[in-house]
Amino acid sequence: MITETPSHYDHLEQMPVHELLTSINNEDKTVPLAVEKAIPQIEALVTEIVTRMQQGGRLFYIGAGTSGRLGVVDASECPPTYGVPFDLVVGIIAGGDGAIRKAVEFAEDDAEQAWKDIMPYNPTDLDTVIGIAASGRTPYVIGGLNQAREAGLLTGCVVCNPGSAVAQAAEFPVEVVTGPEFVTGSTRMKAGTAQKLVLNMISTSVMIQLGKVKGNKMVDMQLTNIKLQDRAAKMVMSEINVSREMAEGLLAKYGNVRNAVDGFTNERQSN
Template identity: 80%
Template sequence: MITESTSHYEHLEQMSVHDLLTNINREDQTVPLAVAKAIPQLEALVTQVVARMREGGRLFYIGAGTSGRLGVVDASECPPTYGVPHDLVVGLIAGGDGAIRKAVEFAEDDPNQAWIDLSAYKIEPVDTVVGIAASGRTPYVIGGLNQARAAGCLTGCIVCNPGSAVAQAAEFPVEVVVGPEFVTGSTRMKAGTAQKLALNMLSTSVMIQLGRVKGNKMVDMQLSNIKLQQRAARMVMDELNVSEEVANDLLARFGNVRGAIENYK
C-alpha cells in the first residue's frame, strides 16, 4: 500500500527543528494537488448525496482512528454552522465515542460492528453511508459499507490508496492518493489532511446545494456565542442596511440571520 511505503526522508532524528518543519511542510503542499485530482469523484458523490438528502435522507460517516475522528468532527460542525438537526449528519467511530479521545484496541477489526452502530439510528435506504479509511482496508468500514449497500443505502468512501477493498465496497469511491508519509505509515499526517479537505468539500458543497448558504453567508448558523452573535448582526446590518440595534432586535425575535432578513418589514 502506498500509505505504508517508505518515507522520502531518512534519518529524521538527525534533522534540525527547522529542517523537520520545512520538510513536513514541503510534503503537506502536495496534498491539495492530490485532492484536486479527486474532484470528479467528489462531484459524483456530492451529487448523489444531495439527491438523497432532498428526499429526507441522512449522511453517515464511518471510520476508525484518525479517519473516524475526522468524520465525527465534520458531522459535529454541521448543526452549528448550517442550523441543521444533529441527526442529519452523523459521525460514527469504531469503539464508540470514547475512541475519539483514546484509542480502543482492535475496535476497527470487527466487520459487523459498523452496521450495529448504524442500526441504532434506524438507518433507511434513503440514507447515505460514507466510509473513511486512509488504508482502504479497515474491516469496520468494509463491513459497514457492504451491509449498508445491501440494505439499499447510497455508499461512498474517502481513501488514500488506489484500488482498495473499501473503494470496491462503495458505489462512489473518492481516492486521494497522497503518497508516502513523512514518518513512514503515519497516516494522521498527509492522508489525514487529505481526508479533512475532502470532507470539508463534501459537507460544504452538500449544505450549499441544500440551500443552507445565502450569497456566501451562513444564514442558518446557530447563535451560540458572542462572536457568532456579532457576526450575525453584521450580516443583517449589511443585508438590510439597518443599525446594530435593529439587527440585534431582529435576531432576538427570529433566532437566526435568515429569519431576521426574511421577516424584516
C-alpha cells in the same frame, strides 16, 4: 499499500527543527494536488448525496482512529455552521465516542459493528454512508459499507490507496493517493489532511446545494457565542440596512440571520 511505503526522508532524529518543519511542509504541499485529481469522484458522490438529502435522507460517516475522528469533527460542525438537526450528518467512530480521545484496541477489526452502530438511527434507502479509511482495508469500514449497500443505502468512501477493499465496497469511491508519509505509515499526516479537505468539500457543497448558504454567508448558523452573534448582527445590518440595535432585536426574536431578514421583510410588507 502506498501509505505504508518508506518515507522519502530518513534519519529524522538527526534533523534540526527547521529542516523537520520545512520537510513536513514540502510533503503537505502535495496534498491539495492529490485532492484535485479526485474532484470528478467527489462531484459524482456529492451529486448523489444531494439528491437523496433533498428527499429527507441523512449522511453517515464511519471510520476508525484518525479517519473516524475526522468524520466526527466534520459531522459535529454541520449543526452550528448550517443550523441543521444534529442527526442530519452523523459521525460514527469504531469503539464509540470514547475512542475520539483514547484509542480502543481492535475496534477497527470488527466487520459487523459499524452497521450495528448505524442501526439505532433507523437507516433508510435515502441515507448515505461514507466510509473513511486511509489504508482502504479497515474491516469496520468494509463491513459497514457492504451491509449498508445490501440495505439499499448509497455508499461512498474516502481512501488514500488505489484499488482498495473499501473502494470496492463503495458505489462512489473517492481515492486520494497521497503517497508515503513523512514518518513512515503515519497516516494522520498527509492522508489525514487529504481526508479533512475532502470532507470539507463534501459537507460544504452539500449544504450549499441544500440552500443553507445565501450569497457566501452562513445565514442559518446557530448563534452560540459572542463572535457569531456579532457576525450575525453585521449580516442583518448589511442585508436590510437597519441599526445594530434593531438587528440584535430581530436576531433575538427570530433566532438566526435568515429568519431575522425574512421576518423583518414580512413585517414591513404587512404594514
